[in-house]
Amino acid sequence: MKFFFLGISSLAFLLFGHFSTSPANISIDYEPIGRICTEDYDECDLTIQYAFTVTAADTAGLVVAYRFIGPQGIPLPDPYGTLVGEYPNYAISGTYPLGAISFFVEASNAAAEEMSVELPLEVVDCYAPIMAWVDTIRMPTVPIDLDQNNRYDFIGLKLVPTDFSTDPPFEGCNGMPQFSITHPDSLPNNADSLIIACWDTFPQIIRVWTWDDADNPGAVQPDSTVGGANYTKRDIVIMPPTEGPDCDSLPIVTGKVRTENGKVYPNLNINAVGDISLQTMTDHQGNYLLTEFSPGVSYRFTVDTISDKPANGVTILDVTLLARHILNMNPLVSPYKVIAADVNDSGTLTTLDIVLMRLMIIGQLDEFPGGTPSWRFVPSHYSFPPERNPFDPRFREDRILNNIQGFHEVDFVAIKMGDINCSATLP
Ligand SMILES: [Ca+2]
Numbered sequence: 001m002k003f004f005f006l007g008i009s010s011l012a013f014l015l016f017g018h019f020s021t022s023p024a025n026i027s028i029d030y031e032p033i034g035r036i037c038t039e040d041y042d043e044c045d046l047t048i049q050y051a052f053t054v055t056a057a058d059t060a061g062l063v064v065a066y067r068f069i070g071p072q073g074i075p076l077p078d079p080y081g082t083l084v085g086e087y088p089n090y091a092i093s094g095t096y097p098l099g100a101i102s103f104f105v106e107a108s109n110a111a112a113e114e115m116s117v118e119l120p121l122e123v124v125d126c127y128a129p130i131m132a133w134v135d136t137i138r139m140p141t142v143p144i145d146l147d148q149n150n151r152y153d154f155i156g157l158k159l160v161p162t163d164f165s166t167d168p169p170f171e172g173c174n175g176m177p178q179f180s181i182t183h184p185d186s187l188p189n190n191a192d193s194l195i196i197a198c199w200d201t202f203p204q205i206i207r208v209w210t211w212d213d214a215d216n217p218g219a220v221q222p223d224s225t226v227g228g229a230n231y232t233k234r235d236i237v238i239m240p241p242t243e244g245p246d247c248d249s250l251p252i253v254t255g256k257v258r259t260e261n262g263k264v265y266p267n268l269n270i271n272a273v274g275d276i277s278l279q280t281m282t283d284h285q286g287n288y289l290l291t292e293f294s295p296g297v298s299y300r301f302t303v304d305t306i307s308d309k310p311a312n313g314v315t316i317l318d319v320t321l322l323a324r325h326i327l328n329m330n331p332l333v334s335p336y337k338v339i340a341a342d343v344n345d346s347g348t349l350t351t352l353d354i355v356l357m358r359l360m361i362i363g364q365l366d367e368f369p370g371g372t373p374s375w376r377f378v379p380s381h382y383s384f385p386p387e388r389n390p391f392d393p394r395f396r397e398d399r400i401l402n403n404i405q406g407f408h409e410v411d412f413v414a415i416k417m418g419d420i421n422c423s424a425t426l427p
């Protein structure tokens with residue numbers, strides 16, 4: 001409503017302004033300054049001479065005056081400057097803060113002829129904050145609690161912006177600047193620190209960003225849009241750490257879960273139970289990482305078995321493979337295939353396994369008997385007995401790391417029960 005009202009009134013002003021002075025007996029000429037930057041990064045205002053000329057055919061009783069129109073839009077006496085000069089050359093002289101304002105200049109004479117113009121001015125902070133940066137830095141290693149649950153996850157480096165400045169941060173026109181530390185190929189984010197794992201390669205380049213709260217219509221943003229804060233960035237070399245705890249002074253276990261023919265199994269629950277229970281999941285590459293172990297404690301690693309879709313991958317071909325094995329025509333050489341074939345978990349491969357697989361294929365079974373899961377997981381490092389009979393002694397579905405120290409890899413082989421040729425689809 002307010003906007004509408006202003007629109008009508010300024011339209012009326014333009015129309016009547018034109019007619020009352022046409023042909024113009026008084027004219028005001030000026031070069032608009034418009035948007036202009038402050039002169040330096042630490043200056044938050046700008047001193048200007050805003051020049052204009054007044055020409056009148058009849059100068060008797062000529063009065064030239066102006067009012068300041070600030071962000072509120074109300075014409076006021078100018079709190080920052082004054083009118084200087086004399087007919088015909090004048091200027092508004094003053095020091096103006098950041099922001100968009102205008103000067104409403106009026107000239108009138110004794111004959112009641114008058115003219116007015118509005119001189120636009122927008123003082124903009126076009127400078128990013130400045131810090132005294134260092135180009136290279138060597139930081140000590142420290143224990144990192146990445147998820148802040150009060151158990152250390154790994155040894156690494158934690159970088160904060162003040163690490164890279166020899167001076168306190170510059171306090172700009174728009175308050176304290178903001179900071180972000182990123183890898184060189186990332187845009188700045190809200191995180192004001194960056195963690196680098198101890199086993200990353202060094203030297204390493206990181207990028208420090210700083211920006212103000214200026215609304216600079218000409219500032220190019222990190223995402224290539226134009227208008228907003230003034231950004232600056234600097235690449236800094238992180239040298240290899242020489243102080244602090246060794247990289248492997250906190251235990252870390254990585255691992256992967258694959259089928260015998262290399263298919264990836266994501267979203268599996270991985271457990272390590274010792275003085276506490278640790279749990280994580282395999283990612284889309286079938287890999288996992290576990291931290292927060294207490295050094296020197298023993299942990300037992302398992303993968304939660306899966307009971308969904310027991311018929312997945314079970315076909316008549318698997319039945320044929322098992323039949324040939326039982327008849328000793330073409331024995332299964334892989335212990336993982338032998339485990340897959342024992343669908344009733346009896347520790348032997350018999351015609352009963354063949355019958356159960358057939359029933360599963362024709363949809364007469366909802367699950368294999370004996371508590372047999374759909375998928376089970378055997379540690380990759382488990383070495384089977386020489387005769388390749390995985391049932392004597394029975395194969396392990398866990399792996400124990402005693403007195404855990406340093407880095408370990410604990411991998412598992414995923415076995416789909418009843419699927420001897422590894423044709424099952426993975427989630
Ligand atoms: Ca933690």
Ligand SMILES: [Ca+2]
Nearest residue numbers: 342346348353
């Ligand atoms: Ca069996």
Ligand SMILES: [Ca+2]
Nearest residue numbers: 313419421423
């Ligand atoms: Ca199969």
